[in-house]
Each structure stands twice: as structure tokens, then as C-alpha cells.
Amino acid sequence: MELEGILASENTSLRCFVWLIVRDGCLQKKLKEKGSATLFKGNYLFVETYLGYAPPNSDRREGVLRRKRLDYLDCVAQYYDIQDIERTDEEINMLRQIAVDCPRTVPDVSFFQQAQVQKSLERILYIWAIRHPASGYVQGINDLATPFLVVFLSEHVEGSIDNWMMSDLPSEKISGIEADCYWCLSKLLDGMQDHYTFAQPGIQRLVFKLKELVRRIDEPVSTHMEEQGLEFLQFAFRWFNCLLIREIPFHLVTRLWDTYLAEGDALPDFLVYIAASFLLTWSDNLLKLDFQEMVMFLQHLPTHNWSHSELEMVLSRAYMWHAMFNSSPSHLAS
């Protein structure tokens, strides 16, 4: 069997074997070409390695992991477990905003309604916000932490997410998972700092690039949207702000995250191609809609019945376009 076939297969021991090869970097390039860090769901070592914060060598890895976790716990003690009187007004506001958003994070998956899950999320987000003062907490970042939480937790709990109980886990396990989530979230956002600073210039840039790319790929849709006065910012802002997590069913999100992690620092660039591919999935529908119908349609895209195959289609088309256009930017010049 091809290595990639094994990676995608259900055969755990084979996957573990291949995982060892992957971890040593032999396959990284290949996987990247394939567009997926697939699919070690639950193998958090893999995610950590891919995010580059845990070194592949296992002795050193243990040390780094321990240090990182302690570092996070220190932050929690120093910034989170304190009285409001010790916080600035701005920090109180930020904590309040996070507390408003945690209960409305992935509200359609009951697991996220557990109080302990929401508390963990609150700590992760608050510590991240405190340590990234240029942006602070921005609504939508709460969504971005959830795939990590699910992947790391799946190491420790059995069965479907609908039956997971956070209270079944000892508190030191939870702290470890929280810390890992925090560092992975930080790593993911490192390359996208200006997506969340004042006026969100990074997102505006991606929205502009998306518009150019769509004009290049699908002229009829582009013209139709323009004639109707539909602005890309009116729908694509949320796409980029939440990395499309809001637009697809939650059970597909780890697959999407696989791709994001495989892209590493090149992610913002690649996101434009994913967004274009996603949008043009409905190319035929869009042509039939007027301004108002398009806004409403794009706000609630009919993806609730999507399975992996629809998402794979979006991603592989994104890869194709990326290969076609990205190395020849003059193709995109108008």
C-alpha cells in the first residue's frame, strides 16, 4: 500500500509505523503536497511536532512539553487566578467579553456546554489575550481553539464526542491539555497577528486578494457579484476571521485544521485559495441570486449535510489553483 493510503487508512498500527517515518521528516514534504497532515486524529505529538513547538526527539520532547506546560500554568496563576481589583479596566473588559463568548462557542455540540470545558476555554483565551496585547481577544478566536481541544482530548477519552465528560479526567490531565491547546493556538495565530489588530488589516488584505482571484477564475460570477453590488467583505470577513470553521459542520473541522497545520507559515496565502474554492462551489447558484439573496445565502451556506468528500473537493481544487496561480502572480494582475 502507498504510504499515503496507509496514512488515510483505519489501520492504527500501520499508521503508527508510518507516523514514525513522518515524524522524522521524511514525509513532511509529500504530505504538504497532498495538503494534509492527515490524519492522526488524537495523536497530539504529531500536531505538536507539526506546529514546531515540540521537538521530534522523544527525550527532549518530554522536557520541552513539561516546561511549556509549567509556563502556561504559571501564566494562569499570575494573570487568571487573581481578583478583579488587580486587573486593569481593559483586562476586566476582555475577560468579560471572553466570558460572554465561551458559552456560545460551538453551541450545537453539547460537549462544549459543559461548564468545565467552558472554563478551560476561558483560561486559554484570556492568557492568549494577555500575552498578545496588540490584538487582545477578538471574537471568533474562541472558535479557533476548539479543534485543538477536541484533538488533544481524544487522546484521553473514548467514544464519540457526544459522550465525552470533562469531569472524568483528573485535573492535572486537564491542565496539560489546556496548556497544549494554548501553545498550539498561539502557534497557529503567530503568522496571522495582523488579522486581529485594529481594523484587522490582515483580513482586509485577504478579502482583497480573494476578490482578485475570483475575478481571475470565474469571471461571470465575479461580474454578477459586482453588478449586484455585493462586496466580498460582506461575507468573506467571517470566513477569514474564523478560518471557515463557522461555515462547515464541526465534525469536519479537524480535517480542515490538518491542512492549515500542514501549510504552516504559508497558511494566510493558502486561505485565499480555499476561500475561492469554497465560494465557487456555489458558482451556479450565485448567478441566479440578486444582492439580497446572495448575502443571505452566503451567510447560511447549505453545508450542514457535508461529508469529507465535499470538503476534500474544496481543498483539492484550492491546491490546484494555488499551484496554477501562486507562483505566477502576474496571472492575477488585472
Place this chain on the structure above:
Amino acid sequence: MGAYRADDDYDYLFKVVLIGDSGVGKSNLLSRFSRNEFSLESKSTIGVEFATRSIHVEDKVVKAQIWDTAGQERYRAITSAYYRGAVGALLVYDVTRHVTFENVERWLKELRDHTDSNIVIMLVGNKADLRHLRAVSTEDAKAFAEKESTFFMETSALESMNVENAFTEVLTQIYRVVSKKALEAGDDPAALPKGQTINVGSKDDVSAVKKVGCCSS
């Protein structure tokens, strides 16, 4: 796609914005008004969202194009772009969280900085069903609204209380401003072309609305 097809037979199109702190229930007020739906499981709004509904005012069909904005300060730069051309606003606070009422003053300034002075504003105290948790008295809010010359109403999107009234009142008031303006200008309001976007403010705002496609008919 039939579900998204809106009834386009209207006499007036008014752009209205929903603003206020995060978590006060703006999105649920809008879904209650536009689709008669309420969700306890709603997510935060990122950037802006949009819905419409047509109602009758006197013998005219008035279509409201409502932009629901994200409450967090960081989104202000994005959302304030949508204030342009708005002829009505619902400024929402949560009657159970006093801080959201304290921030109303900032929102009002924001609104007045970005819109025409004739804009119809209604202060809306939402979540009035949570009687045991009330933190803002009706009297305080009423006094504030009088001082600032805005309309005022308490609502519950959950119990569907006053939601219809709040939107209808805003749209009716806009209609009055507009027909009065038209009369003053010597026009017969009924003679305005169908689907004409009405602006209580300066003329250049009409083109801004046109740009987002409201006048495509």
C-alpha cells in the same frame, strides 16, 4: 433557494442597523423579527449579518433591510462602515447587565458621528423576561431616552415581547420623517418611483446605498 427569495413588491426600502454591546441579544431580536425564530444556541456575530422583512405602514409596503453588527469594540472599524445610509437604528442593551446600559452613551456617539442627524433611533432594553435578574430600571432608561431624544422600548426576543412593536415603531417613524420631507419639498410621496431608497439625510448617501444594491430595481 426559494426560501431566500424575498418579496420584492415594496414602496419604500429603509436601511436599519442593530447596534449595542456583545451578548445583549441583537441577533435574536433580528431573527425574531425577520423569521419569528429564537435560538438559545446562537453564536456571536462576526462582522455584520443581514436580514430583511416587509411590513405595512399605513397603505404602503415598507421593506426593512437590517444590518446586525458585531458588538465587540474591535469590530467597530468594520461595522461603522455599515452605518452609512442608515435611516434607523435600534440601540440595544441587556436589562440584566448594567454595564451594557452604561455603554449606550458611547454607542449613541458612535452612531451620531457616522449617520445623518435625522436618523430614527430607538433605545431597546432586551431580555425583559429575566425579571428576577433586572439590573437596569425602566425609569432610568426612559429618562435617558428622553434626555437623548430617542424612542425607547423594553423587549424580550425570547418571549417575543414588543419585538414587532420596536421594529414597526422605528419603521413608522422613518416613514413619517420621509413623507413629511417629501411634502415639504412639494413632492407627492406616493409618486416616488417604486423601490426608491429613501434617505432622510444628504443626497450622496443615496448613492452609497445604491452601491450595495438596494436600488437595483
